Amino acid sequence: MTETPALHALWPAPLADGTVHATVTVPGSKSVTNRALVLAALAAEPGWVRRPLRSRDSRLMADALRALGVGIEETASSSSGDGSGGEAWRIIPAALHGPATVDVGNAGTVMRFLPPVATLAAGDIRFDGDPRSYERPLGQVISALRTLGARIDDDGRGALPLTVQGGGALEGGVVEIDASNSSQFVSALLLSGPRFNQGVEVRHVGTALPSMPHIRMTVEMLRAAGAQVDTPEAGGEPNVWRVAPSALLGRDMVVEPDLSNAQPFLAAALITGGTVTIPDWPRRTTQPGDELRRIFTEMGGSCELTDAGLVFTGSGKIHGIDVDLSEVGELTPGIAAVAALADSPSTLRGVAHLRLHETDRLAALTAEINGLGGEVTETADGLHIRPRPLHGGVFHTYDDHRMATAGAVIGLAVGGVEIENVATTAKTLPDFPRMWADMLSGAGA
Known part of the structure; x- marks a missing residue:
């Protein structure tokens, strides 16, 4: 990144001490x-x-x-x-x-x-x-x-x-x-x-x-x-x-639940081999976040739409993915975070326009994942991610809510990750730290 944001208060991203089993009610879209x-x-x-x-x-x-x-x-x-x-x-x-x-x-x-x-x-x-x-x-x-x-x-x-x-x-x-x-x-x-x-x-x-x-x-x-x-x-x-x-x-x-904001919680099930239920997941929707069912299944999970909502279960293994995200670019930060923890490389394509979002998301993801020991390379229209052993450190958010939740996802599997300005999640996901803590404690499961 060409600029270094001012360091805000740091939030220690909780490390998962076991499989996650929770029901998470996601706010409206x-x-x-x-x-x-x-x-x-x-x-x-x-x-x-x-x-x-x-x-x-x-x-x-x-x-x-x-x-x-x-x-x-x-x-x-x-x-x-x-x-x-x-x-x-x-x-x-x-x-x-x-x-x-x-x-x-x-x-x-x-x-x-x-x-x-x-x-x-x-x-x-x-x-x-x-x-x-x-x-x-x-x-x-x-x-x-x-x-x-x-x-x-x-x-x-x-x-x-x-x-x-x-x-x-x-x-x-x-x-x-x-x-x-x-x-x-x-x-x-x-x-x-x-x-x-x-x-x-x-x-x-x-x-x-x-x-x-x-x-x-x-x-x-x-x-x-x-x-x-x-x-x-x-x-x-x-x-x-x-x-x-x-x-x-x-x-x-x-208003339907915000399916893109369900991403970090579904990622928690994928990363820990647990199960997360999202109530009121619509059976038909125009929301891009519905693609998470397909993408996270390809990365190692499984899901079922039930009367209780979407039930997503991780297998305990995370696979890399080669995927065109041009229609669902807002999902890129969360997918990149999961891909950094996978067992094989990933290529995320079709998202050059993310350089013009809340921040330059491609440069930000590259800088922050690499800062934790990862190997992410920017391409003309996306990212190539080769998983490497990660370590703790400060994960900057650049006042971007999806960067903050991406850092929290990595923090589930990597000790010592601290999120700078986690409060930026209030842009679309009120009280994210409490929701994250409730999920990890099994509240609502």
């Missing part, structure tokens, strides 16, 4: 929660978002929508402490307005999904965030919105901070965009598309799109809210999505 909030805010009538994720990213989204005039009424927090429980948020749409300032933090969904929403507001909406947010790609969204009729002041940066000069409406129409760095560029335009005067036709003109499951998630949620969406999968043109102008319905939406 960040991706679903934040899409549901946007669609509910743009609806023509009130709606509900039930079992939402309470985390930094979802709070940033809710607070941003409130700043634009949307009413969001939250029930009391559940006592379970897992960030979901039986909680529900009532969303009351209103005429969007400024002036307002939106803090995006380092949340990709907030910095990309809300500028299109802000074009529908009357008044100036300023967007700012964490220092890392200034480095994350946003230029394609800015250029696309200008093509569709928006006025945006970014001082020519193509990045944050910026101000959307909202006119209360946006003409919309046809736009070309290179979304090869992030599928969120497409989702951002589609989510607000029904409210544009002409709707929107998004034509991707770059190389292969990463994280296609997230675009499918956006399309399904739009359709559930009453939007008409034409997609390549439905016989349309390749790499073209069309959303017709229409009113959106206020819905009663139940």
Whole structure:
């Protein structure tokens, strides 16, 4: 890595002293929660978002929508402490307005999904965030919105901070965009598309799109809210999505558990040869995390979908894997952590876009695993991992929640691993250290 982050308080990653046997209730999906909030805010009538994720990213989204005039009424927090429980948020749409300032933090969904929403507001909406947010790609969204009729002041940066000069409406129409760095560029335009005067036709003109499951998630949620969406999968043109102008319905939406956030707990079963059950695992979903069933089975485990949820069991052996993760890139840190403990090499491909995530995840994983004695080599589009005996040491997180959980996974099998700034997991996984300790103690098993 080219920068050395300031050393935060260190969290000693617990070493597993036996097989893990636990039931872990995973909080709601960040991706679903934040899409549901946007669609509910743009609806023509009130709606509900039930079992939402309470985390930094979802709070940033809710607070941003409130700043634009949307009413969001939250029930009391559940006592379970897992960030979901039986909680529900009532969303009351209103005429969007400024002036307002939106803090995006380092949340990709907030910095990309809300500028299109802000074009529908009357008044100036300023967007700012964490220092890392200034480095994350946003230029394609800015250029696309200008093509569709928006006025945006970014001082020519193509990045944050910026101000959307909202006119209360946006003409919309046809736009070309290179979304090869992030599928969120497409989702951002589609989510607000029904409210544009002409709707929107998004034509991707770059190389292969990463994280296609997230675009499918956006399309399904739009359709559930009453939007008409034409997609390549439905016989349309390749790499073209069309959303017709229409009113959106206020819905009663139940958020699925975040399957990507189940990853470290499933990894614990794989590494220790134990069993972890994740309640409410959906039998059908657009979430990328569902691929963990296939990937971790190939790496040595087995799983079964039951009435109790997903039951995942490790065999006590971990095998290397050669896998294309282009559609499920967010799973890369956890898979790399497991691969570093395997009995054979692994190659993780199709994830060059991870260099533009919360941090440069490929460089970060290489630096931190190698810092513990591993042998990880960056490739043009991923990582090659040759397992080596690992030792303790500080595992830096670079303010990236998935780096923190990856370090915890390695710490199950390697004594003396200390995670720098484990609190960064609050981005999507509230109270991760307590959940991790409960899993290791067998709570809920």
